[in-house]
Amino acid sequence: xxxxxxxxxxxxxxxxxxxxxxxxxxxxxxxxxxxxxxxxxxxxxxxxxxxxxxxxxxxxxxxxxxxxxxxxxxxxxxxxxxxxxxxxxxxxxxxxxxxxxxxxxxxxxxxxxxxxxxxxxxxxxxxxxxxxxxxxxxxxxxxxxxxxxxxxxxxxxxxxxxxxxxxxxxxxxxxxxxxxxxxxxxxxxxxxxxxxxxxxxx
Numbered sequence: 293x294x295x296x297x298x299x300x301x302x303x304x305x306x307x308x309x310x311x312x313x314x315x316x317x318x319x320x321x322x323x324x325x326x327x328x329x330x331x332x333x334x335x336x337x338x339x340x341x342x343x344x345x346x347x348x349x350x351x352x353x354x355x356x357x358x359x360x361x362x363x364x365x366x367x368x369x370x371x372x373x374x375x376x377x378x379x380x381x382x383x384x385x386x387x388x389x390x391x392x393x394x395x396x397x398x399x400x401x402x403x404x405x406x407x408x409x410x411x412x413x414x415x416x417x418x419x420x421x422x423x424x425x426x427x428x429x430x431x432x433x434x435x436x437x438x439x440x441x442x443x444x445x446x447x448x449x450x451x452x453x454x455x456x457x458x459x460x461x462x463x464x465x466x467x468x469x470x471x472x473x474x475x476x477x478x479x480x481x482x483x484x485x486x487x488x489x490x491x492x493x494x
Contacts, residue, residue, distance in 0.1 A: 323348055323351060323352060324352065326348060327345055327372070330348070331372065331379070337380045339382065342376055346376070349368060349369065349373075350392055352365075353365045353366075353369050353392060353396060357396060357399065362400035362402060363402075365400065366397055366402055369389055369393040370411055370415070372389060373386050373393060374414065374415060374418055377415070378418050378422070381426060382422075383423055384433075386419070387440045390415060390441075390444045391444060394444065394451055397451050398455070404451060404455045404457075409462055409465065412465060412468070413468060419441055423438075438479070439476075445465065445468055445472055446469060448465055449461040449462070449469055452465050
């Protein structure tokens with residue numbers, strides 16, 4: 293009996309060591325280390341740095357999907373996209389990762405729940421704030437990024453219809469999309485009058 297218990301303890305110790313080794317390998321993963329370093333360095337952030345972070349994040353997201361780590365893949369796309377917007381103000385680069393996020397949510401059949409609706413709302417707010425902070429952005433580029441965000445919100449709404457519980461899509465996402473459409477329509481006459489466009493949400 294004691295011999296069996298000893299063997300059992302030995303097996304458990306081996307499994308614990310394997311898990312620890314696996315965790316250490318993930319922590320030392322050079323791609324993850326480089327991505328974290330790029331995101332942490334907000335003082336020296338530029339477009340090329342943000343684009344490198346985008347490529348690394350996309351690589352990690354695709355790897356997560358291929359290995360069946362769906363939650364990790366979607367969480368990474370969300371957190372990196374949010375960081376690029378809030379901490380780096382790189383709207384153009386972040387828009388590509390947001391598009392990837394919706395694709396992965398659909399591909400992995402991730403349910404549309406309250407947490408993800410809140411996340412989508414947070415991304416929408418961060419996207420708009422980042423656009424507002426960039427006062428030097430050309431009007432054409434601002435309009436282009438507005439159209440990309442429109443596409444993102446429409447895709448998110450479609451995802452909520454397919455993998456959510458509300459027919460025709462989540463109401464909160466409908467509201468985000470409607471507000472964005474209104475802002476885009478109000479920008480056209482404002483741009484002609486060189487007023488810079490409307491930014492209010494109400």
